[in-house]
Amino acid sequence: ETGVTQSPTHLIKTRGQQVTLRCSSQSGHNTVSWYQQALGQGPQFIFQYYREEENGRGNFPPRFSGLQFPNYSSELNVNALELDDSALYLCASNIAGGLADTQYFGPGTRLTVL
Amino acid sequence: QKEVEQDPGPLSVPEGAIVSLNCTYSNSAFQYFMWYRQYSRKGPELLMYTYSSGNKEDGRFTAQVDKSSKYISLFIRDSQPSDSATYLCAMSPIGYSGGSNYKLTFGKGTLLTVNP
Numbered sequence: 001e002t003g004v005t006q007s008p009t010h011l012i013k014t015r016g017q018q019v020t021l022r023c024s025s026q027s028g029h030n031t032v033s034w035y036q037q038a039l040g041q042g043p044q045f046i047f048q049y050y051r052e053e054e055n056g057r058g059n060f061p062p063r064f065s066g067l068q069f070p071n072y073s074s075e076l077n078v079n080a081l082e083l084d085d086s087a088l089y090l091c092a093s094n095i096a097g098g099l100a101d102t103q104y105f106g107p108g109t110r111l112t113v114l
Numbered sequence: 115q116k117e118v119e120q121d122p123g124p125l126s127v128p129e130g131a132i133v134s135l136n137c138t139y140s141n142s143a144f145q146y147f148m149w150y151r152q153y154s155r156k157g158p159e160l161l162m163y164t165y166s167s168g169n170k171e172d173g174r175f176t177a178q179v180d181k182s183s184k185y186i187s188l189f190i191r192d193s194q195p196s197d198s199a200t201y202l203c204a205m206s207p208i209g210y211s212g213g214s215n216y217k218l219t220f221g222k223g224t225l226l227t228v229n230p
Contacts, residue, residue: 001173004157023177031216033216035218035220040223041222041223042220042221043158043202043220044220045217045218056217090158092157096218103160105150105157105158105159107156
């Protein structure tokens with residue numbers, strides 16, 4: 001088990017609602033990335049946060065937004081939920097300047113949009 | 115064309131078999147190559163991490179990168195039922211994060227079942 005935790009584990013929402021997912025980084029890690037993994041697909045990069053600023057974004061609309069807090073924990077917010085937003089949402093934390101092998105993924109939050 | 119292509123399988127092998135998993139990619143900027151294992155209802159776990167072309171071995175696992183062919187492989191020797199999982203290849207143009215736009219581009223994943 002990594003030191004990255006995510007909450008909640010599962011979530012069911014209806015179309016049009018808003019959702020907030022949370023991630024607690026591994027101790028000492030100051031960079032957080034969020035990924036979306038649809039069923040049967042590989043994870044897709046949503047965005048990365050470093051020093052509480054967005055530091056790179058994938059091909060996701062603005063209704064996907066995030067925050068990173070001074071303790072390096074992070075939130076992913078999704079507004080106006082669509083059916084296609086149903087997926088496993090993963091966060092990954094690592095040390096800025098660290099190699100890729102210092103990045104650890106959390107267990108994910110499974111979001112179902114009805 | 116997707117940046118990273120991976121045969122989703124599923125792949126079913128008997129215990130003790132040698133397993134070969136592969137990915138191809140189109141982005142010449144990719145320099146760092148990773149293989150992750152993902153058990154059902156869990157996050158991906160890094161198995162192997164390589165830079166540029168060549169082989170890297172770690173126990174029963176060997177990762178190969180052929181940049182000239184844009185092709186990477188993961189070999190699992192003496193496969194065990196506990197190896198049953200989805201295997202994801204991932205790539206990045208850079209190897210570090212923080213202060214730069216670091217992201218991983220993943221393949222779809224190959225579902226592997228090792229039968230006792």
